Amino acid sequence: MSAAEKSPNGSAASSAATTAAEEAELLARRADYPILAKSTYLISHSLGAMHRGVFDSMQEYARMWAERGIRSWAEGWWAMPGTTGDLLCDILDAPRGSIVMQQNVSVTQSIVASCFDYKPPRNKIVYTSLNFPTVMYVWEARAREGAVIREVASPDGMTVPTELLLDAIDEQTLLVPISHVLYKSAYLQDAKRIIEKAHSVGAMVVLDCYQSAGTVPFSLRELEVDFACGGSVKWLCGGPGAGWLYIRPDLRERFEPKVTGWMAHEAPFDFVPGPIRYAKSSYRYLHGSPAVPAMFAAKPGYEVIRAIGVAKIRRKSQRQTELLRREALARGLNVTSPVDPARRGGTITIDPTPLARGGAAGAGASGAAGGGLDDRLGAAVVKALAARDILVDFRPGAGIRVSPHFYNSDDELKLCLDAVVEIVKTRDYEKHQGGAAY
Ligand SMILES: Cc1ncc(COP(=O)(O)O)c(C=O)c1O
Secondary structure (H helix, E strand, O other): OOOOOOOOOOOHHHHOOOOHHHHHHHHHHHHHOHHHHOOEEOEOOOOOOOOOHHHHHHHHHHHHHHHHHHHHHHHHHOOHHHHHHHHHHHHOOOOOOOEEEEOOHHHHHHHHHOOOOOOOOOOEEEEEOOOOHHHHHHHHHHHHHOOEEEEEOOOOOOOOOHHHHHHHOOOOEEEEEEEOEOOOOOEEOOHHHHHHHHHHOOOEEEEEOOOOOOOOOOOHHHHOOOEEEEOOOOOOOOOOOOEEEEEOHHHHHHOOOOOOOHHHEOOHHHOOOOOOOEOOOHHHHOOOOOOHHHHHHHHHHHHHHHHHOHHHHHHHHHHHHHHHHHHHHHOOOEEOOOOOHHHEOOOEEEEOHHHHOOOOOOOOOOOOOOOOOOHHHHHHHHHHHHHOOEEOEEEOOOEEEEEOOOOOOHHHHHHHHHHHHHHHHOOHHHHHOOOOOO
16 A cells, blocks of 8 residues: 555545456455345445355354353454454554454543543543534543533534634643544544644544544554544444454553453453553453454454455545435435545435425535435435335435445446435335334
């Protein structure tokens, strides 16, 4: 991978298009993902398709438990938070040993939060109103320990101008927990500038990479970020229960997480009573017994992403999201995600409201939704699409999220958009109001 391809914002990768041979090679992988044979699967921002290797991997987990029993721990299970994390180190360009597996982002950020005291004068937490809510819940709870929360509001509900965030980071700032790619609009934040500003005033950054890892190439090493985390459910195609935490190696031994447990002990099998003696490795940030089945499930998905390389995935993603954006506008749909491909992740958000109202579509320069997004309409259109085996989702205030991954064809994108138009024009969505969401 060249330095340009590892650009934290993925912008350098946009200049090169995927070749016909690369596209064919990526599409040939479709056969490895059973759900693609039955569904138009454009929801990898939420749950990436399962690789068929997961059947064998889970079988291996069950075989070990059934045949090796207790010996399985020493034969690989105890090591899995590290060995599985090392696969991610390769994908995210981090030194091996710097990522440990956790269960999810919420637990991971709670562990990071427990590393700090929130005493003035440095007790400010700066984040944006477009963080994924779970992250806000974790940091808002720190207010009870003395933290001062400074939420930077998004002017358009879809993006956060970098300057606004930079201005909020000051000498009182302790931590800046932010999303790399915003979950609603796919706006790609300028992580490098935010990290540089934080470091210049003595603050640290916790980068939530859930919506970037596996679709936007970046280098944790080059970003020099303090903490990073994510999960595996989305673009990494690794399934639930496989969250991860990166700690910059030079910071590792500086902290003593208060959320802890025996797996974080230097010698867990000495069963020493009393206060913990923390491990020197990244296991220092673990707690109790690891989620072994989730890590078995995650491996096949990771291995494919690592083999393809995120730079190549990004090249295809940028071509397809641009195709999707143009084709949506041509059909009278509004597009609410950022217009500049270098400033967005792998998702395009679509608002069918103008079509339903018979008005003209458009896309604000910032991607801001125009004309008043009808949330009930969007949610019902998604259900009508699901009834046709076209899988996407809806987020209030943003629109229908449509996400091509490396295994999707251009025809699938057009099929999805044509179906949206037909559902709106025939008012088929009226039959699909209410019910459970995902
Ligand atoms: C940016 C982002 N962070 C976090 C999460 C979820 O957090 P958790 O792993 O705690 O479920 C999501 C979506 O599910 C997300 O999009």
